[in-house]
Amino acid sequence: MAHGVHVGSAEPDLRERLLGWCEVLPDSAVLTHLTAAEARGWWLPSSVPHPVLASVDERERHPQRRGLKVVRLAAPPAYEEVDGLRLATPAETLLACAADLHVLDLVPLGDSALRLGHCTLDELWDATGARRRGTPLLRAVLPLLDARSESAWESVLRVLHRTADVEVEPQREIWTTHGTFVARADLWLVGTRRIHEYDGADHREAETHRTDLARERRLVDEGWERCGYTAREVLRRGGDVIAAADAALGRPWVPARLDAWRSLVALSLYGSTGRQRALRRWSSANR
Numbered sequence: 001m002a003h004g005v006h007v008g009s010a011e012p013d014l015r016e017r018l019l020g021w022c023e024v025l026p027d028s029a030v031l032t033h034l035t036a037a038e039a040r041g042w043w044l045p046s047s048v049p050h051p052v053l054a055s056v057d058e059r060e061r062h063p064q065r066r067g068l069k070v071v072r073l074a075a076p077p078a079y080e081e082v083d084g085l086r087l088a089t090p091a092e093t094l095l096a097c098a099a100d101l102h103v104l105d106l107v108p109l110g111d112s113a114l115r116l117g118h119c120t121l122d123e124l125w126d127a128t129g130a131r132r133r134g135t136p137l138l139r140a141v142l143p144l145l146d147a148r149s150e151s152a153w154e155s156v157l158r159v160l161h162r163t164a165d166v167e168v169e170p171q172r173e174i175w176t177t178h179g180t181f182v183a184r185a186d187l188w189l190v191g192t193r194r195i196h197e198y199d200g201a202d203h204r205e206a207e208t209h210r211t212d213l214a215r216e217r218r219l220v221d222e223g224w225e226r227c228g229y230t231a232r233e234v235l236r237r238g239g240d241v242i243a244a245a246d247a248a249l250g251r252p253w254v255p256a257r258l259d260a261w262r263s264l265v266a267l268s269l270y271g272s273t274g275r276q277r278a279l280r281r282w283s284s285a286n287r
Contacts, residue, residue, distance in 0.1 A: 014038060014039060015039070015083055015084070015085065018031060018035070018039060018052070018085055019084060019085065021052050021054075021068065022085065022086070024063045024065060024068075025054055025056075025063065025068075025070075026056060026060050026061065028056060028057060028060055028076065029054045029055070029056050029060070029070070029086065030054060030055050030056070030077040030078075030079040030086045030087065030088050030092075031052070031053070031054050031085055031086060031087050031088065032053055032054060032055045032071070032077065032087075032088035032092060032093055032096045033050075033053035033088075033093065033096040033097055033100070034050055034053060034097060035050075035052050035053040035054070036053075036087040036088045036093040036096075037093055037097065037109055039082065039083075039085055039087055040082065040087065040090070040093070040113070040116070040118060041112075041116070042108075042109050042112040042113055042116070042118075043108040043109060043111065043112040043151070043152035043155070044108075044109070044152075045101065045104070045105035045108060045109065045152075045268065045269045045270075046105070046268070046269035046270045046275075048269050048275055048278060048279070050069075050278070050282050051067045051068055051069040051282055052067060052068050052069070053069050053071070053096070054068070054069070054070050054071070055070065055071045055072070055073050055077040055088065055096065056070055056071075056072055056073070056077075057072070057073060057075070057076045057077075058072040058073060058074055060072070069282055071096070077092055078091075078092050079092070089119070090113045090118040090119035090123070090124075091119055091123050091124050091126065091127035092127065093113075094106065094109060094110055094113065094124060094127070094138060095127050095128075095130065095132055095134050095135065095138055096134065097109060097134070098133075098134030098135070098137040098138040098141070099132065099133045099134035099281075100134075100277070100278050100281045100282070101268070101269065101274070101278065102137070102264065102267040102268045102269075102274050103137070103140070103141055103144070103159065103264050103267070103268065104156055104159060104264050104265065104267075104268035104269075104270060105268050105269050105274070106137070106138070106141045107141060107144050107145060107155050107156070107158075107159055108149075108152035108153075108155040108156065110124065110141060110142070110145040111145055111146060111147065111149040111152075111155045112149075112152070114145060114146075114147035115147045115148075115149060115150075121142065121145065124138070124142055124145075125142060128142070144158075144159060144162060146158065146170050148170040148171045149170055149171075150171065150186070151198060151200070153198040153200065153231050153234065154170070154186045154187070154197075154198050156198075156231075156234055156235075157186070157187060157196065157197075157198050157229065157234050157241075158170060158187055159264065160234060160238050160241060160242070160261055161187065161189075161196070161241075161242070161245065163257075163260040163261045163264060164238075164242040164245070164257045164258065164260075164261065165257065166189065166242065166245045166246075166249070167189075167190040167191070168187040168188060168189055168190060168196070169187070169188045169190055170186065170187055171184055171185070171186070172184065172185045172187075172188035172195065173185075174188075174195075174219070174222065174224060176222055182218045182219060182222055182224075183195075183215050183218060183219055183224075185197060185226075186198060189245055189248055189249065191249065192248040192249060193223055193224050193225060194224070194225045194226075194227065194244075194245075194248040195219075195224065195225070195226050195227070196227050196228075196229065196241065196244075196245070197226060197227070197228050197229070198228070198229060198230075198231070198234070199228035199229060199230055200230075200231070225248075227241075227244055229241055235265055235270055238258055238261050238262075238265075239255065239258050242257065242258060242261075
């Protein structure tokens with residue numbers, strides 16, 4: 001871990017590690033950013049190594065440790081005590097993340113915070129009144145958030161459609177004309193009988209695969225078409241996803257509509273530009 005950081009077991013869990021770090025931080029310090037997001041169980045963006053992230057009042061002294069990044073704030077950071085840890089409030093956590101991350105990183109974080117009931121959209125809007133570096137980006141992201149999302153990649157897939165001007169409805173329930181439930185879809189392409197969904201590795205497990213196939217047959221019987229996409233396809237072959245949506249909507253394929261999506265991927269932790277920016281920010285962590 002680091003000098004002065006002690007844990008009680010050979011294989012400490014996240015909480016134990018963070019409690020160890022808290023021993024070297026001032027009592028007023030607050031865990032924030034991705035550290036607080038992970039402690040709260042939010043959906044995290046692309047896995048990129050990051051230091052333990054904390055914030056303190058600008059008048060507070062803090063220790064120098066490898067793997068620790070402390071941000072000084074003009075006002076004492078707002079926090080909640082969760083399982084013995086002083087965590088930045090959800091709104092403060094997202095605001096801190098917005099200083100280093102980008103849209104595709106923030107949307108899954110925000111969706112999961114709303115889905116878990118850790119904050120409201122009004123509370124997040126209130127946070128955008130602060131004069132902080134992350135404020136403009138957080139303000140731009142809030143209209144994209146949706147508490148109905150059931151996974152991080154569903155959130156990313158939804159943003160892909162939004163950037164290409166494809167209207168989708170999350171978690172659309174599909175019923176037969178006789179009132180029998182058929183399925184709940186990740187994303188319904190509004191105005192069509194097509195649904196787009198994220199297919200993770202768990203969908204290839206035998207029992208899940210059997211359940212999925214039965215579900216797809218029910219959808220076909222009712223005249224619906226399901227298209228499933230992997231994470232790689234969402235990030236690297238977004239054009240195929242949107243071309244399929246255009247075909248279903250009966251509109252021409254316009255490649256230029258993907259420019260905004262490519263920019264979002266590049267600026268996020270999924271792209272080299274976004275990763276390098278974040279790593280530069282975090283490279284000043286005390287060594």
